[in-house]
Amino acid sequence: MAKIDRCRWCGFLAMRNNSTYHLDEVPENVRISGRYPDHWEGPICYRKAQPITDEYKAVNQQNRSATDIFKEIIEKDRKCIKARKYLPEFSPKEHFKMLLSERTVKIERQRLEDDRKWRDEQDKKRAAEDRKWKQSERFRNWIEIVAIIILAPLAAWAIPHFLDKQIPTQTSPPSAVHTEVSRPPAAEKSLPEKDKDSADSQTETPIHPNTDPNASH
Numbered sequence: 001m002a003k004i005d006r007c008r009w010c011g012f013l014a015m016r017n018n019s020t021y022h023l024d025e026v027p028e029n030v031r032i033s034g035r036y037p038d039h040w041e042g043p044i045c046y047r048k049a050q051p052i053t054d055e056y057k058a059v060n061q062q063n064r065s066a067t068d069i070f071k072e073i074i075e076k077d078r079k080c081i082k083a084r085k086y087l088p089e090f091s092p093k094e095h096f097k098m099l100l101s102e103r104t105v106k107i108e109r110q111r112l113e114d115d116r117k118w119r120d121e122q123d124k125k126r127a128a129e130d131r132k133w134k135q136s137e138r139f140r141n142w143i144e145i146v147a148i149i150i151l152a153p154l155a156a157w158a159i160p161h162f163l164d165k166q167i168p169t170q171t172s173p174p175s176a177v178h179t180e181v182s183r184p185p186a187a188e189k190s191l192p193e194k195d196k197d198s199a200d201s202q203t204e205t206p207i208h209p210n211t212d213p214n215a216s217h
Helices: 028-033 052-060 066-074 092-166 193-202
Strands: 013-017 023-025 040-045
Touching: 023 092, 028 066, 040 052, 040 066, 052 066
Parallel strands: none
Antiparallel strands: 013 023, 013 040
């Protein structure tokens, strides 16, 4: 069932004060009895959500009492999305300020809620990224461990064989062979035949000075 509103229950019900030209609050006793001072004119909807002023003028033309017409209009069942519960001693303007304050608070609460949700989503994203990174890190560690387990024995076998092929076996150096270097024969000067014979005679066996060459042995 849709909500039923009445102007009598609404804080935006107002009367025009002909002395001050302000929209005054309609007190609770006036709402109940329908009798209001002569300097008031109305009724008026502060938010112009319902055409109660036009309704009042239209009914007033039938020469009915203003009190009955006033009560009939404010007691009429309506569906009003702008109705607000009446708080005694608060003018329609003050009711409207309270509405704006509540809206401001609601907007601020909504903003804070949206901000909190956004932060929660960011935290979840960061947590998911951290989990993904840790899983990847663990996987890399396992790969390294497996690689070490598999490749270490292979490397221990392959490296010596590789080095044997790359480095030749060291042999003893060849023994030094003593070779006599012959000097080229000195160039002999061409001597005359006479000088050559005297030279040959000088190369014969020398005679000891104390030995007589004519002595027989």
